Amino acid sequence: MTLHVASVGMGRFGKRPEGLVDLAAEAANLALEGVGRKTVDLLVVGSMFAQGPHGKEALLPRLAGRLGLETASGFRVDSSSGTGAMAFHAAALALESGRFERALVIAAEKMTDRPTAEITRDLAASLHTTEAVAGATMPALAALVTQRYLERYAFPTDVLDAVAVHARAMAVENPNAHFQKAVTAEEVAASRPVALPLRLLHCSAISDGATALVLERGTGPATVLGLGQGFDALRLIDREELTSFAATRVAARRAYEKAHLTRKEVEVVELHDAFASFALIHTEDLGFCGPGEAPRWFESGWVTREGRLPINPSGGVIGRGHPVAASGLAEIGEVALQLRGEAGRHATAQRPKVGLAHAVSGIAAHNFVTILGAGGP
Amino acid sequence: MPPLELVRCNACHHRFLPTDGPCPKCGSVDCTTYSAPPVGKVLAATELHYPAAGFHAPHPLLLVEVSDAVRVLAIADGSLPAPGALVEVRSEGDVYRARPEPTR
Numbered sequence: 302m303t304l305h306v307a308s309v310g311m312g313r314f315g316k317r318p319e320g321l322v323d324l325a326a327e328a329a330n331l332a333l334e335g336v337g338r339k340t341v342d343l344l345v346v347g348s349m350f351a352q353g354p355h356g357k358e359a360l361l362p363r364l365a366g367r368l369g370l371e372t373a374s375g376f377r378v379d380s381s382s383g384t385g386a387m388a389f390h391a392a393a394l395a396l397e398s399g400r401f402e403r404a405l406v407i408a409a410e411k412m413t414d415r416p417t418a419e420i421t422r423d424l425a426a427s428l429h430t431t432e433a434v435a436g437a438t439m440p441a442l443a444a445l446v447t448q449r450y451l452e453r454y455a456f457p458t459d460v461l462d463a464v465a466v467h468a469r470a471m472a473v474e475n476p477n478a479h480f481q482k483a484v485t486a487e488e489v490a491a492s493r494p495v496a497l498p499l500r501l502l503h504c505s506a507i508s509d510g511a512t513a514l515v516l517e518r519g520t521g522p523a524t525v526l527g528l529g530q531g532f533d534a535l536r537l538i539d540r541e542e543l544t545s546f547a548a549t550r551v552a553a554r555r556a557y558e559k560a561h562l563t564r565k566e567v568e569v570v571e572l573h574d575a576f577a578s579f580a581l582i583h584t585e586d587l588g589f590c591g592p593g594e595a596p597r598w599f600e601s602g603w604v605t606r607e608g609r610l611p612i613n614p615s616g617g618v619i620g621r622g623h624p625v626a627a628s629g630l631a632e633i634g635e636v637a638l639q640l641r642g643e644a645g646r647h648a649t650a651q652r653p654k655v656g657l658a659h660a661v662s663g664i665a666a667h668n669f670v671t672i673l674g675a676g677g678p
Numbered sequence: 679m680p681p682l683e684l685v686r687c688n689a690c691h692h693r694f695l696p697t698d699g700p701c702p703k704c705g706s707v708d709c710t711t712y713s714a715p716p717v718g719k720v721l722a723a724t725e726l727h728y729p730a731a732g733f734h735a736p737h738p739l740l741l742v743e744v745s746d747a748v749r750v751l752a753i754a755d756g757s758l759p760a761p762g763a764l765v766e767v768r769s770e771g772d773v774y775r776a777r778p779e780p781t782r
Binding site: 416417418419421422425429430431432433434435436437438440441444445446448449452493494495496497498499534536537538539543 | 694695697698702703721722723724725726727728729730731732733737739741748749750751752753761772773774
């Protein structure tokens with residue numbers, strides 16, 4: 302069965318006054334309007350955080366009621382920062398079963414109303430228990446990985462600065478991005494240390510936001526061509542490699558095989574740059590270049606909207622902001638917008654025919670690759 | 679300094695730090711703990727300036743390689759050692775701590 306993304310709804314990412322249900326409903330209504338409010342018989346919702354006041358408990362029926370979808374069936378999924386991609390994959394699998402016609406997929410997060418230390422602790426809960434009890438956080442483990450990456454290829458930290466500059470430059474053209482101001486390499490290098498070598502502007506921010514899209518039977522410019530997932534050891538110390546993520550490599554291989562495509566046919570990419578160094582590692586793991594070659598791509602401008610392979614034309618996680626559960630779906634949504642010719646100011650110079658979205662759960666313990674493209678099999 | 683407790687998988691021979699589950703490489707539960715010298719080399723070191731609730735900044739964390747290429751995530755005691763430095767590692771329950779190896 303062939304499926305395609307029929308519409309994408311995305312509100313502004315950033316510090317928002319609304320609660321979780323309102324953010325989710327805003328994106329959902331945009332997506333529903335995009336298909337003329339056609340009947341939806343499946344609702345898949347993803348969220349990682351948001352305790353009682355935000356309605357995490359019973360989030361699904363709250364949203365179903367709010368959106369008038371009580372006749373639909375529904376699921377809620379959670380895979381930390383990969384939640385949005387998992388929601389999309391779950392919806393696709395359910396539609397492929399033949400029991401449903403059209404799914405509304407929503408991923409939303411409310412984060413900015415809580416202290417940073419609390420959010421940091423709750424994000425670290427997706428790490429292995431023995432890492433969390435040592436006080437490890439996502440940026441801490443990312444910093445250790447980054448050190449190994451820089452040391453392995455004898456790169457200066459400038460290579461990280463170039464990624465952050467790219468992300469923020471792309472975000473300026475995305476009206477829904479959290480960050481609307483470009484930064485210079487000097488500003489990145491002078492930003493506050495988070496966990497060296499990672500500085501504040503190398504890291505994704507705490508944001509509120511939601512994305513929704515309608516996935517239905519049929520074909521279109523954003524047809525689902527291939528889905529892939531991959532796991533890796535949850536505990537970083539148990540990984541064979543520290544400068545490459547097996548979960549991405551496995552997910553990509555499976556998605557390329559399913560799509561009967563190679564990386565050479567991919568014309569736009571949204572990857573999960575929660576940290577600047579991760580953008581480099583993901584670019585390599587997705588097969589777009591060899592190990593240690595990604596910095597050249599970012600420093601040479603090959604990844605801009607006019608470049609040979611546009612990467613994160615939305616601004617990515619660093620530029621668009623990182624409402625954790627929503628990011629994975631925003632990545633897929635951005636690729637769909639580019640393929641559908643609906644990306645507006647952040648459209649790539651050439652409208653792409655094939656795009657790839659990549660999402661990461663935790664410290665790359667469960668990653669997702671989604672390939673969309675024109676037409677059908 | 680007491681020896682470090684490590685685990686050997688009898689199915690795939692992978693060696694690893696004790697965990698709450700089976701062998702992280704092959705999933706076998708047929709594993710044996712053994713003692714190893716509590717000394718390792720720092721692979722990477724960082725200080726967290728935005729620690730999680732319950733920890734204080736700057737919080738020093740090390741990635742250390744001990745014997746049999748087993749890696750340990752440890753809290754550094756004292757000043758942050760540079761990558762390549764030798765450290766003594768000890769466990770306090772689930773938490774590992776490391777300090778510069780005394781010169782002999």
